[in-house]
Structures are given as structure tokens and as C-alpha cells.
Amino acid sequence: MHHSPAGENYMSYPKGFSTWIVTLDHKRIGLMYLASVLFFFLVGGIFALLIRLELFAPGGQYMTAQQYNEFFTYHGTIMVFLVIIPMIPAALGNFVLPMMLGAKDVAFPRINLFSYYLYCAGAIIAVSTMFFGGVDTGWTFYTPYSTTTATNSALMLCAAFIIGFSSIFTGLNFMATVHRLRAPGQGWMKLPLFVWAIYATSIIQVLATPVLGLTLALIAIEKTFGFGIFDPALGGDPVLFQHFFWFYSHPAVYIMVLPAMGVINEIIPTFSRKPIFGYKAMAGAIFGIALVAFVVWGHHMFTSGQTDFVNMLFSLITMFVAVPTGIKVFSWVATMYKGSLHFETPMLWAQAFLLVFVIGGLTGVILATLAADIHLHDTYFVVAHFHYVMVGGTLMGFMAGLHYWFPLMFGKMYNEFWGKVACVIVFIGFNLTFFPQFIAGQKGMPRRYFDYIPEFRIYNELSTIGSALIGFGFVIALFYFVYALVWGKKIVGKNPWRALTPEWEADCPPATENFHHDVVVTHGPYDYVGERA
Amino acid sequence: MADKVTAFKEHHHAHHFRNDEHQFETAKQGMWVFLLQEVLFFSPLFVGYLIFKFMYFQDFHDASKHLDWVMGAVNTVILIVSSFTVARAISSAQKGNRDGVVENLIFTFICGLGFLIVKYLEYSHKFHDGLLPGHFFSNPELLETAPHANLFFTFYFLMTGLHGIHVVGGLVVFAWLLKRALNNEFGPKYYTPLECAGLYWHFVDLVWIYLFPLLYLVG
Amino acid sequence: MxxxxxxxxxxxxxxxxxxxxxxxxxxxxxxxxxxxxxxxxxxxxxFKYRSRAGRRPTPIAHxxxxxxxxxxxxxxxxxxxxxxxxxxxxxxxMSAPSNSMEIKVMAQKWNWTFQYPDGRTTSNELFVPANTPVKLLITSKSSDVLHSFFVPNFRIKKDAVPGMYNVAWFNSNIVGQHIVFCAEYCGAGHSQMKAKVVVLDPERWELWQWGKEIKLPEWVGFGGMELAASSSTTASAGTETTGIMAQNSQIHADLMIKQGEKVFRSKGCIACHSAAGDSVGPSHQGLFESKVLLADGRQVVADENYIRESIENPMAKIRKGFENRVMPPYPGQLSDEEFDALVAYIKSNR
Known part of the structure; x- marks a missing residue:
């Protein structure tokens, strides 16, 4: 690859569609991920709206129970595997991570492209199941339902298997990149915290995803050939599947939320013009969360019949997740103390993140409490909790990051006013959608219900209205982003947020090889020292 | 042979690395991480096997007697030898001995092939005796005395099958490396693919070294 | 408030x-x-620290x-x-008292069956007396899928897993109908897989046992099931299960024990096991709910799951002292009813 000629950047040089589909440039691959993730966010979002539409009133309205079950399965699988997991690491991370290290690319550019195409292949297979029998297992694929259903769960399992490997290769790539491609002078304690977050995420991806991959393969084999590992009639054990599944899928929650925390770690100091509060504690907390993530899976199984002693242990260990999470939240607030706060759109999203993430985290403690979970397990309380963490946490973190790095990625600026409007609308819609679900859940409404008793009606009505509002907010965002891309005014100079992390040393948008000079790190990522507003 | 001078092809490190060594070290680290992933990929099968072995101890004991430990032992030897030859291929490359690389790669390839042939003989024997996974299981003798032997063979076929797929993958890689070696691409300055393939092959060997006693001997 | x-x-x-x-x-x-x-x-x-002209942030880092x-x-x-x-x-x-009334709960797509101590069964309606501890042995029909037995008013929930007995319990003093949901996704009928626990006062419980028509008490909460608001009555304490259910339970239990003894003989258990003491195999005298020392040093409580497992798969948990004895496993050779009878028989030899 050559340096782009003067006046050209990574988007304009080399030219032509064919140079994009075989590109090894991490920035282009990042953008391709971004486009794909946003497309599937739209698809998954449409399924969400369909679910909410059906639940607006009790009884069957617009679809059959079977169709409803397939819709929530697609909503879950698409959102988890195709959107939330790759959303920040693969899309934003691919673009920003190497630049934060002052590197020209990730360690293995070919593997990077390969994992993008794995993602595409998995996505195409996942979507194709809609035309080959549908899937109605829910994204959790619990046995024996998934091995006996008349729908085509085996094909969906293959899709998830392939996407899993895309995720593994991305993690592998980022691990090697962080280890080997840091700029001169950039010791571990000078890394931006986003890099720490992505690094911890990558470790989880590499260590947990293969377990899921093999487990899903086992189910597909079981469904197709009847090998009996999870089939009690042949001596197998259906609860074993849940252990294997959650061994991945609980850490997967942190694959989803750690990168979002990373984004917030970048935005809050930059927009407070202050060093991040407690850098070492922050980095340590990220690793604490990643570590504990591997030993809490049993808290998904408090009612499954695992022994009371095991339940007790998992409840105890799960409590410890809250400690590092608390450290992070407190430190973010402390970072704003005596700062000089700017409330442009990225910071607004970060504030929204803080508010909803705190609620998601606190309800997580309630669910970790053994007795409390017995009643709340598999109710809408759980649904609300994980949407507060995944939508409120990950999605809002992603939106914060997208607005933050948008000028770097495209060299253009979106409309600040509409950015704020969209953020406020999504924030209100989000709380309107999911807060009532806490109450429906604690009153006993189980999840994955096509029909419900009239007592739960008011909460479902509010929730559906809220979901429409969320959709409306994202449509606004779509419009101003497209407008900015096509007609937006170019950025003059670089580094519009006056950030100190290395990625902003590049032009907006960057040149093909990122920087015009060799990056040497001489200061910490958040050394904002006493400058004026 | 080592004194024969070979004109190796020039190799340039990729633009985002500082030098050849930087690239080599990075590739090797990537490979290690990949192997870490492989360990966890195999882990559910090992964990599942141990859980069921504990649950159905006697049945698994009886079932494992139907495995041919001689064939297993032969395969163990084959793999250990091939691990040795792949290491020799690498050291030949470091010394600039192209023919050494080629010979050792060919020998490794033949070992892998031999492993698969023995595996094929074992499998066909199991098929013949009805020692098959899940509801395909139809061995009359074990059906009578060890009703959960079917699960043993589920794990036997899944574990050795997954390992077998890795062996096949290794063979494809060795064929490709052989072609490149014949093309004078590997020399003292550049042998990264050999090194990585070697690590992979040692791992495949190691998995078998756990599988063999676990399935054939510990019964 | x-x-x-x-x-x-x-x-x-x-x-x-x-x-x-x-x-x-x-x-x-x-x-x-x-x-x-x-x-x-x-x-x-x-509000306090938002940027304005001349504001200088204080770089506090920790x-x-x-x-x-x-x-x-x-x-x-x-x-x-x-x-x-x-x-x-x-x-x-975990606190089901030992004198609890035992109900077997069988889930299958998409209904609940309840079996009472006297052998009778009801579908989707569980009738129990107020102020009486009730222990539930929850399972799912073999070859069915997972379900979960969820009674919001009791705050209890337990999965129904094929081939496994899960335990839950309650002791309700509120007479009325309490809704039961299935809380583990089980397919198209999941949200319709509802049942109710009908907690009865002593008078109605007595009548119900005799199979008499009774007027069902009001719903407790979940007005949606019947739109009229419900007022729940609290039963007077100390209901006794002395009615026909208790007598029939005794008869049913005796029958089960007899049948179990028959199975015990006809299936050849008697060749190696005896109530009199250990012979080839361990004795079952006093076995139920006793602590059993295993060959590998662990100690387990001999509950229903243990007994059933030891019949289906004798080598899983070998009693200490019997390491070298071999008992053939019995899966698929006994029907669910025969198993239940055998377990009842072994339980009777306290």
C-alpha cells in the first residue's frame, strides 16, 4: 500500500468499488462493518417494533403465536450476534483502535478482512433461515426445545457458529495489535482507556466464544443426527447445555458493554477538559469485570434445578461484578467534578448512558440476589434489566462514540441541534419503553409471552408507545447523518474536540496510512492540565 | 546438502511493521492466541466427556474396552514422529537448507495421511460393530449390559472427529507450505508460515496425547 | 403511599x-x-461546572x-x-417440612397435571387446603421440553426438566385462586400454559375431597382473569387434613407400596436386596432420607432422585462397601408408574 497523494484520503484513494471489497485498510473494513451493523440494527429494530405492536393489547392482534415467537427469535439473534457484539469493537474499534496506537493498521489485515466476510456469510445464512423454515427457539437455543422444534434451528446455529468465529478473529487481531503495534513511548499506562476496554473484550472473545461455537455445533448435530448429549431419553442432560451456553453468553454481556464503557472513558474527560479520575482503577476495573465474567454464569440458572449450594456460590460471586462497575460509575462522575463541561452531542449521549446504565447495573444487583431472582427470573423484569444494560449501555455508548468519531471518520460534521434532539427523543423513548417493563415483570409477567392477562396491559401500552419514540429518534439520526455525509460542511483543520489521544493527530478524514508522520507518544491520553474553557 | 546454495526469494515485511522480526513475533503471538482459542474450542467436549464418565462410570468403562488401543498407540507414535519432523523442517529453513524443508514436510504429510488411514480402519470397524453415537447405537452386547455406552461413542466420534478435522486441516496447510517451499520461499530470513504451522501441528499432537489415554486407556 | x-x-x-x-x-x-x-x-x-468564559478546570486525577x-x-x-x-x-x-402434602407436578406442552397423594389427578387446577405445607415434585414429561412452574403470589418458580424431579414448596394462608404461569419458553402455547392453585378453607377442602361441587373462591390479584375485583379471605389457622384425602392417601400409599413390593419381586431386585440387612447389595431398610456414604467418600441424602438414579444407573453413586458388586442398570425396563411404586415401597421401609 502506498501513501495517498496530497489532497486524497483513505476514502478517496485508491478509487473504485473493487478496491473496497478487497481492502486491507482497517478504516475501510471498519466502515464496512459500520454499514452492515447499522443495516442489521434496522432489521432487528423492525422486528422489535413488530413485537411491541403485537403486545400493545392482550390477545392475538396481527400475527399468530408462532409468528410472534419467530419474530422475537430474530430480534434477539440479530441484535445480539449481528449488532450489539460487533457494534463497537468491530465497527468503531476497527477504525479507531490502531490509530489510538499510532499504528498504520491492525496486526493482521487479511484476517481482519476475513473476519468481516465471515460476519457477512453468517449474516446471510441467519437471514436466509427466514425463507427456509424460520426459527422459533429464542436466541438462547435451550434444549430440548431447539433440538425438537419443527423450525430450522440447525441453520441458524450454523450462522451463529460462523459469526462466532468472526468475533474470535477480531479479538485475536486486536490482542496482537495492542501488544505489538503501540507507538514508541506508549506504555501500558499511557493507553487510552478505550484500548484497555477493547483489549479486555478481545480476551473474552477469544476465550469464551469458542465454547459457544462448539456448543452450538453440538446442538446442530443433535438436532440433525440425534447424538444424545442433551437428550435425557438417551442418557444426556439438557441442563448441561445451559451451563455451556451461559459460560459464553454471560461473558458475552461484557463483550457488549465493556467497549461502551471504553467509549465513555474517552468522551467524559475530553468534554470535561480534565484528566480521567483514577486511571489505574479504571483500567483495573475493566479487567476485574472481565475476570469475574467467567465465573458467574450459573446465576442464569437459579431455577433450573442446580443445587442450592451452587446457587449460593454463584449469587455470592455475582455480587462482585457490582464493585468494579461501581468504581467506574463513581469515577466518571468524579471526572466531571470541577471540570469545564461541554455538552455537544457525544457528551449528551454519554450522560444518557450514565443515567440508564446506573439503573441497569442496580437492577442487576437485585437479580443477583438469590431469593429475589427466583420470582423475577424469566419475567419482564429481566427483559427490562438487560435492555437497560445493552440498549441503554451499549447502544448509547455506541451512539456517543459514533458522534464523537464521526468527524474523524468522514471529515464532516453533523447538525449539532438535530443531534441533541435525537438523543433526547431516544432517551425519553427508551425509558418509556423499558421502565414499565420492570413493573410488569415484578408483578409476574413472564417473558416471551405472545398473550398476556389484561392486568399487564397498561405497562405494555406505555412500552409500545416508547418503542415508537425510540424508532422516531433513530430515524432523525439517520436523516442528519445522511445529510451530513452528502451535504455536510467539511471540517477545517483537525481534532474538533481538542482531544489528546493519538487518533486525533490524523487528518479528518485520515490519509490512507493514517498519519503523515511517525506517532510518538509523549504525554498521557488525558493530560488536560489547567487549560481555559 | 546444507552446503548447496539456494537463492531464496526476497521477502518484504508488511507496511505496518517496523521490520521482519517485528512481523515474525507478531505472527507468532497471533498463532498462540489462536491456539488458546482452540483449547477452549475443544473444552466443552472434554468437560462433557468427564461429566458423563463420572455419571455412567461402569458403562463408559465397558464401552472403552471396545476401542482398539493398539491402533490408538500406533497413531500416537505417528503423531509424535510427525511433530518431530515438522520441527526439523523449521530448523532446516533456519539453516537455509531447502531440501531439508521439503523432505521433512513430505514426511510430515505422509504421517498425517497415515494417521487418517488408521483412523479410517478404526471407524469402519466401529460402524461394523454398531458402536455408534446416540440412537444409531446398535451393538447388541453393550445394549444389554451398558445402556449408556451410546453416549461414550457419541463422545468418541465427536472428539476424535473434531481432532481428525484438525488433522485434515493440517494436511492442507502442509501441502500449501510444500508448494511454497519448492518455490524457494522459506529461508533463514523468512519462515513465519512454517513456524506457525509447526505450532499448530504440535497442538494437534497434544490434543491426541490427551485423547488417547482418556478414551482408550483410562476406561 | x-x-x-x-x-x-x-x-x-x-x-x-x-x-x-x-x-x-x-x-x-x-x-x-x-x-x-x-x-x-x-x-x-x-450546572455548576458547565464551561463558560474564563472557567478553568482543576486537574484532579485521583x-x-x-x-x-x-x-x-x-x-x-x-x-x-x-x-x-x-x-x-x-x-x-428449601424449607418444605417433612409432613408436607406431596403433589407431583407434570408439565407437558401445554398444560399442567397435578397428582395428589391419594392418586387422583387434576389438570391445570391444583386444589390445596389453606395453612398446610405443600411440597411440589416438578418434572416434565420425557420427550417434552423445559417448562417452569411460576406462582407469582407465592414468589416461587422452578423449572420442569424431563427426567428430573425439582422441588418447590409453599404454605398459603390466603384462600383464593392463585395464578400459575409457565415461565420457561416452550413454543406456540407458552403464554397460554396457565394454571391455578386453588387454596381452600377447611369446609370446601372437605367437600372437594369427596368430589362434591364447590363454589370456587375469588381470584387473589390478577383481576384480569375475572374482571371483578377480588377480596381474599384468610382462613382460620390450623386446618387439618383429616378428611377423605388423608384416608385415601393412606390407602393409595398402601396400594403403591404393595405394588412396589410386587415389582421388587418380579423384576428380581429381591435376589440381591433385602429389607433385613445388607446382602449382595445394600439393604433398603431405613434408606429413605438417610445419609449414604459413597465409595468415593462423598455423602448424599437418599431422596427420590437418588433412588431413581440408583435403579436406572446403579454405578453412578456406589455405596461404600459395595465397590466390587455389579448391578445391571434398568433404564427403559420400568415404566414411570413402576418406578413410582418401587420408590414408594423403598420409602415405606423406614
């Missing part, structure tokens, strides 16, 4: 459920406090005291929460 809060949970119809409510509101209170601890400073900072405090204090509080959660869990899930 407190009344409004009460409306945000289903009626607590057992003592354990009331304990649960205390725990839950405590958790909510702690959550609100922590929410405010984060949000009040946040909002203050947003404060050890503060950091230690906000690590240590939450840790202590979390341990307290965990402990309370465990205490309530023991009441809620």
Missing part, C-alpha cells in the same frame, strides 16, 4: 412471600439511594481515600444483600 407500593407486586400469599417482599423493597431502597448518590452530584456538576471508600463500602453492602438473599431463599425454596 405504601398502599401504592403494594400494588406494584402481586399479593403475597405465603409467609415466605412476605419475607421476599421485605427483601425486595429493601433492594429497591438501596438502589434508589445509590441512584441518588450518583445522580445528585451529576446534576449539580452539569483521590485514594475516595477510591478506597467507594470500593469498600459497596462491597460490604453487597455482602449484606447476598446474605439476606440467601436467608430468604432458604425459606422460600
Amino acid at each position: 405504601l398502599e401504592m407500593l403494594k400494588d406494584l407486586l402481586p399479593t403475597a400469599a405465603t409467609e415466605a412471600a412476605r419475607q421476599w417482599d421485605h427483601l425486595f423493597w429493601f433492594l429497591i431502597a438501596v438502589s434508589v439511594v445509590f441512584f441518588l448518590i450518583v445522580m445528585v452530584p451529576l446534576v449539580v456538576f452539569v 483521590n485514594d481515600t475516595l477510591e478506597i471508600l467507594w470500593t469498600a463500602i459497596p462491597t460490604v453492602i453487597l455482602m449484606g444483600i447476598f446474605a439476606w438473599g440467601w436467608i430468604v431463599y432458604k425459606d422460600l425454596m
Whole structure:
């Protein structure tokens, strides 16, 4: 690859569609991920709206129970595997991570492209199941339902298997990149915290995803050939599947939320013009969360019949997740103390993140409490909790990051006013959608219900209205982003947020090889020292 | 042979690395991480096997007697030898001995092939005796005395099958490396693919070294 | 105000459920406090420190005291929460008294079947007397899928797994109909897989046992099932199960034991096992609910699951002293009914 000629950047040089589909440039691959993730966010979002539409009133309205079950399965699988997991690491991370290290690319550019195409292949297979029998297992694929259903769960399992490997290769790539491609002078304690977050995420991806991959393969084999590992009639054990599944899928929650925390770690100091509060504690907390993530899976199984002693242990260990999470939240607030706060759109999203993430985290403690979970397990309380963490946490973190790095990625600026409007609308819609679900859940409404008793009606009505509002907010965002891309005014100079992390040393948008000079790190990522507003 | 001078092809490190060594070290680290992933990929099968072995101890004991430990032992030897030859291929490359690389790669390839042939003989024997996974299981003798032997063979076929797929993958890689070696691409300055393939092959060997006693001997 | 809060949970119809409510509101209170601890400073900072001309940020990068405090204090509080959660869990899930009335709960797509101690069964309606502990042995039909037995008013939930007995229990003093949901996704009929627990006062319980028509009590909460608001009655304490159910239970139990003894002989168990003492195999005298020392040094309690497992798969948990004896396993050779009879017979040899 050559340096782009003067006046050209990574988007304009080399030219032509064919140079994009075989590109090894991490920035282009990042953008391709971004486009794909946003497309599937739209698809998954449409399924969400369909679910909410059906639940607006009790009884069957617009679809059959079977169709409803397939819709929530697609909503879950698409959102988890195709959107939330790759959303920040693969899309934003691919673009920003190497630049934060002052590197020209990730360690293995070919593997990077390969994992993008794995993602595409998995996505195409996942979507194709809609035309080959549908899937109605829910994204959790619990046995024996998934091995006996008349729908085509085996094909969906293959899709998830392939996407899993895309995720593994991305993690592998980022691990090697962080280890080997840091700029001169950039010791571990000078890394931006986003890099720490992505690094911890990558470790989880590499260590947990293969377990899921093999487990899903086992189910597909079981469904197709009847090998009996999870089939009690042949001596197998259906609860074993849940252990294997959650061994991945609980850490997967942190694959989803750690990168979002990373984004917030970048935005809050930059927009407070202050060093991040407690850098070492922050980095340590990220690793604490990643570590504990591997030993809490049993808290998904408090009612499954695992022994009371095991339940007790998992409840105890799960409590410890809250400690590092608390450290992070407190430190973010402390970072704003005596700062000089700017409330442009990225910071607004970060504030929204803080508010909803705190609620998601606190309800997580309630669910970790053994007795409390017995009643709340598999109710809408759980649904609300994980949407507060995944939508409120990950999605809002992603939106914060997208607005933050948008000028770097495209060299253009979106409309600040509409950015704020969209953020406020999504924030209100989000709380309107999911807060009532806490109450429906604690009153006993189980999840994955096509029909419900009239007592739960008011909460479902509010929730559906809220979901429409969320959709409306994202449509606004779509419009101003497209407008900015096509007609937006170019950025003059670089580094519009006056950030100190290395990625902003590049032009907006960057040149093909990122920087015009060799990056040497001489200061910490958040050394904002006493400058004026 | 080592004194024969070979004109190796020039190799340039990729633009985002500082030098050849930087690239080599990075590739090797990537490979290690990949192997870490492989360990966890195999882990559910090992964990599942141990859980069921504990649950159905006697049945698994009886079932494992139907495995041919001689064939297993032969395969163990084959793999250990091939691990040795792949290491020799690498050291030949470091010394600039192209023919050494080629010979050792060919020998490794033949070992892998031999492993698969023995595996094929074992499998066909199991098929013949009805020692098959899940509801395909139809061995009359074990059906009578060890009703959960079917699960043993589920794990036997899944574990050795997954390992077998890795062996096949290794063979494809060795064929490709052989072609490149014949093309004078590997020399003292550049042998990264050999090194990585070697690590992979040692791992495949190691998995078998756990599988063999676990399935054939510990019964 | 407190009344409004009460409306945000289903009626607590057992003592354990009331304990649960205390725990839950405590958790909510702690959550609100922590929410405010984060949000009040946040909002203050947003207004106080927003950038304006001449504002100079103070570069405070850390404060050890503060950091230690906000690590240590939450840790202590979390341990307290965990402990309370465990205490309530023991009441809620683990404390079935030994004199509980035992009900077998069988789930299948998409209904619930309840089998009473006297052998009779009902479908989707579980009738129990008030103020009586009821122990549920929950399972799912073999070759069916997972379900979960969820009674919001009792705050209990337990999965129904094929081939496994899971235990739950309750003791309700609120006469009325309590809704049961299936809480584990099980396909197209999942949301319709509802049942009810009908808690009866002594008079109606007596009538119901004789198979007489009774007027069902009101719904407790979940007015949606019947739109009329329900007023629940609390039964007077001390209901006794002396009616026909108790007598028939005895007859049924005797029958089961007899049948079990028959199976015990006809299937050849008697060749190696005896109530008189250990012979080739271990004796079953006094076995049920005793602690059994295993060959590998572990100790297990001989409950229904253990007995069933030891018949289906004798080598799984070998009694100490019998390491070298071989018993052929019996899966697929005994019907569910024969198993139940055998277990009843072994239980009778206390």
C-alpha cells in the first residue's frame, strides 16, 4: 500500500468499488462493518417494533403465536450476534483502535478482512433461515426445545457458529495489535482507556466464544443426527447445555458493554477538559469485570434445578461484578467534578448512558440476589434489566462514540441541534419503553409471552408507545447523518474536540496510512492540565 | 546438502511493521492466541466427556474396552514422529537448507495421511460393530449390559472427529507450505508460515496425547 | 403511599412471600439511594461546572481515600444483600417440612397435571387446603421440553426438566385462586400454559375431597382473569387434613407400596436386596432420607432422585462397601408408574 497523494484520503484513494471489497485498510473494513451493523440494527429494530405492536393489547392482534415467537427469535439473534457484539469493537474499534496506537493498521489485515466476510456469510445464512423454515427457539437455543422444534434451528446455529468465529478473529487481531503495534513511548499506562476496554473484550472473545461455537455445533448435530448429549431419553442432560451456553453468553454481556464503557472513558474527560479520575482503577476495573465474567454464569440458572449450594456460590460471586462497575460509575462522575463541561452531542449521549446504565447495573444487583431472582427470573423484569444494560449501555455508548468519531471518520460534521434532539427523543423513548417493563415483570409477567392477562396491559401500552419514540429518534439520526455525509460542511483543520489521544493527530478524514508522520507518544491520553474553557 | 546454495526469494515485511522480526513475533503471538482459542474450542467436549464418565462410570468403562488401543498407540507414535519432523523442517529453513524443508514436510504429510488411514480402519470397524453415537447405537452386547455406552461413542466420534478435522486441516496447510517451499520461499530470513504451522501441528499432537489415554486407556 | 407500593407486586400469599417482599423493597431502597448518590452530584456538576468564559478546570486525577471508600463500602453492602438473599431463599425454596402434602407436578406442552397423594389427578387446577405445607415434585414429561412452574403470589418458580424431579414448596394462608404461569419458553402455547392453585378453607377442602361441587373462591390479584375485583379471605389457622384425602392417601400409599413390593419381586431386585440387612447389595431398610456414604467418600441424602438414579444407573453413586458388586442398570425396563411404586415401597421401609 502506498501513501495517498496530497489532497486524497483513505476514502478517496485508491478509487473504485473493487478496491473496497478487497481492502486491507482497517478504516475501510471498519466502515464496512459500520454499514452492515447499522443495516442489521434496522432489521432487528423492525422486528422489535413488530413485537411491541403485537403486545400493545392482550390477545392475538396481527400475527399468530408462532409468528410472534419467530419474530422475537430474530430480534434477539440479530441484535445480539449481528449488532450489539460487533457494534463497537468491530465497527468503531476497527477504525479507531490502531490509530489510538499510532499504528498504520491492525496486526493482521487479511484476517481482519476475513473476519468481516465471515460476519457477512453468517449474516446471510441467519437471514436466509427466514425463507427456509424460520426459527422459533429464542436466541438462547435451550434444549430440548431447539433440538425438537419443527423450525430450522440447525441453520441458524450454523450462522451463529460462523459469526462466532468472526468475533474470535477480531479479538485475536486486536490482542496482537495492542501488544505489538503501540507507538514508541506508549506504555501500558499511557493507553487510552478505550484500548484497555477493547483489549479486555478481545480476551473474552477469544476465550469464551469458542465454547459457544462448539456448543452450538453440538446442538446442530443433535438436532440433525440425534447424538444424545442433551437428550435425557438417551442418557444426556439438557441442563448441561445451559451451563455451556451461559459460560459464553454471560461473558458475552461484557463483550457488549465493556467497549461502551471504553467509549465513555474517552468522551467524559475530553468534554470535561480534565484528566480521567483514577486511571489505574479504571483500567483495573475493566479487567476485574472481565475476570469475574467467567465465573458467574450459573446465576442464569437459579431455577433450573442446580443445587442450592451452587446457587449460593454463584449469587455470592455475582455480587462482585457490582464493585468494579461501581468504581467506574463513581469515577466518571468524579471526572466531571470541577471540570469545564461541554455538552455537544457525544457528551449528551454519554450522560444518557450514565443515567440508564446506573439503573441497569442496580437492577442487576437485585437479580443477583438469590431469593429475589427466583420470582423475577424469566419475567419482564429481566427483559427490562438487560435492555437497560445493552440498549441503554451499549447502544448509547455506541451512539456517543459514533458522534464523537464521526468527524474523524468522514471529515464532516453533523447538525449539532438535530443531534441533541435525537438523543433526547431516544432517551425519553427508551425509558418509556423499558421502565414499565420492570413493573410488569415484578408483578409476574413472564417473558416471551405472545398473550398476556389484561392486568399487564397498561405497562405494555406505555412500552409500545416508547418503542415508537425510540424508532422516531433513530430515524432523525439517520436523516442528519445522511445529510451530513452528502451535504455536510467539511471540517477545517483537525481534532474538533481538542482531544489528546493519538487518533486525533490524523487528518479528518485520515490519509490512507493514517498519519503523515511517525506517532510518538509523549504525554498521557488525558493530560488536560489547567487549560481555559 | 546444507552446503548447496539456494537463492531464496526476497521477502518484504508488511507496511505496518517496523521490520521482519517485528512481523515474525507478531505472527507468532497471533498463532498462540489462536491456539488458546482452540483449547477452549475443544473444552466443552472434554468437560462433557468427564461429566458423563463420572455419571455412567461402569458403562463408559465397558464401552472403552471396545476401542482398539493398539491402533490408538500406533497413531500416537505417528503423531509424535510427525511433530518431530515438522520441527526439523523449521530448523532446516533456519539453516537455509531447502531440501531439508521439503523432505521433512513430505514426511510430515505422509504421517498425517497415515494417521487418517488408521483412523479410517478404526471407524469402519466401529460402524461394523454398531458402536455408534446416540440412537444409531446398535451393538447388541453393550445394549444389554451398558445402556449408556451410546453416549461414550457419541463422545468418541465427536472428539476424535473434531481432532481428525484438525488433522485434515493440517494436511492442507502442509501441502500449501510444500508448494511454497519448492518455490524457494522459506529461508533463514523468512519462515513465519512454517513456524506457525509447526505450532499448530504440535497442538494437534497434544490434543491426541490427551485423547488417547482418556478414551482408550483410562476406561 | 405504601398502599401504592403494594400494588406494584402481586399479593403475597405465603409467609415466605412476605419475607421476599421485605427483601425486595429493601433492594429497591438501596438502589434508589445509590441512584441518588450518583445522580445528585451529576446534576449539580452539569450546572455548576458547565464551561463558560474564563472557567478553568482543576486537574484532579485521583483521590485514594475516595477510591478506597467507594470500593469498600459497596462491597460490604453487597455482602449484606447476598446474605439476606440467601436467608430468604432458604425459606422460600428449601424449607418444605417433612409432613408436607406431596403433589407431583407434570408439565407437558401445554398444560399442567397435578397428582395428589391419594392418586387422583387434576389438570391445570391444583386444589390445596389453606395453612398446610405443600411440597411440589416438578418434572416434565420425557420427550417434552423445559417448562417452569411460576406462582407469582407465592414468589416461587422452578423449572420442569424431563427426567428430573425439582422441588418447590409453599404454605398459603390466603384462600383464593392463585395464578400459575409457565415461565420457561416452550413454543406456540407458552403464554397460554396457565394454571391455578386453588387454596381452600377447611369446609370446601372437605367437600372437594369427596368430589362434591364447590363454589370456587375469588381470584387473589390478577383481576384480569375475572374482571371483578377480588377480596381474599384468610382462613382460620390450623386446618387439618383429616378428611377423605388423608384416608385415601393412606390407602393409595398402601396400594403403591404393595405394588412396589410386587415389582421388587418380579423384576428380581429381591435376589440381591433385602429389607433385613445388607446382602449382595445394600439393604433398603431405613434408606429413605438417610445419609449414604459413597465409595468415593462423598455423602448424599437418599431422596427420590437418588433412588431413581440408583435403579436406572446403579454405578453412578456406589455405596461404600459395595465397590466390587455389579448391578445391571434398568433404564427403559420400568415404566414411570413402576418406578413410582418401587420408590414408594423403598420409602415405606423406614
